[in-house]
Amino acid sequence: MDALFWCCLLFGALMALVTLIFGDGLGDAAGGLFSIDLHDVFQPVVLSGGITVFGGMGLLLHRYSELPGYGIYLLSVMGAALIGMGMYFVYVRPMRNSENSTGYSMNELTGMLAEVLTPVPATGFGEVLVKAGVGYSNHVAASFDKVDVPAGTKVVVVEVKEGTLYVSRMD
Incomplete structure (x- = not known):
């Protein structure tokens, strides 16, 4: 269980670092991979934040709580989803809506x-x-x-x- 949470924590942190360095190019590339209307939800900043929170929350709950394994997984997924939604609604969505375009037909x-x-x-x-x-x-x-x-x-x-x-x- 600890190995999964450590891997998610480290992968999420690494993904956040890569997103910070290669931001727009990576976001555009990942955005093109999704054909559903909610593709902004899958932006790298949202994914990396959710994965990192899942790993970190899982480690903390496993170490400092008496919850059974399924409870730890459930709370970790719920925490990651909550933080991911927060990042989407507080950061990604307002930034997408604030862009000005010089393009026109x-x-x-x-x-x-x-x-x-x-x-x-x-x-x-x-x-x-x-x-x-x-x-x-x-x-x-x-x-x-x-x-x-x-x-x-x-x-x-x-x-x-x-x-x-x-x-x-x-x-």
């Missing part, structure tokens, strides 16, 4: 407000500045209404076709 720009940087001629192309995601980006633009749109004009993106934003003046 061109189709998401439809309906967004923009400012003309390079004048958009009635039949040609110009350039607009659009707030997309957490930053701003420049895009090729054409006039949706087939009218000239001077620089500095506020416009709205009406549609996106083949990487070009078709814009119309804000009236």
Whole structure:
């Protein structure tokens, strides 16, 4: 019994150390292995914490309590699950929800407000500045209404076709 708990304690501590050093890369690799919706629960920090608590709690209960073997295993599993859930809800989940992404789809720009940087001629192309995601980006633009749109004009993106934003003046 002691050998199992010592192995779990040492393996969990080693896994925590490896997670600390190789954090994001290991988390992304492990996250890709799970196809269920709760894959964040299986993040290395949660797993290593649970395994370490299982080993440490099992050792302490075995040494300092009069519980039978199945009671020690049961309490150790319950303690590991409780600590693992705590780590998930206190650390992993808030960190996942706080991430900002700069990625966006061109189709998401439809309906967004923009400012003309390079004048958009009635039949040609110009350039607009659009707030997309957490930053701003420049895009090729054409006039949706087939009218000239001077620089500095506020416009709205009406549609996106083949990487070009078709814009119309804000009236």
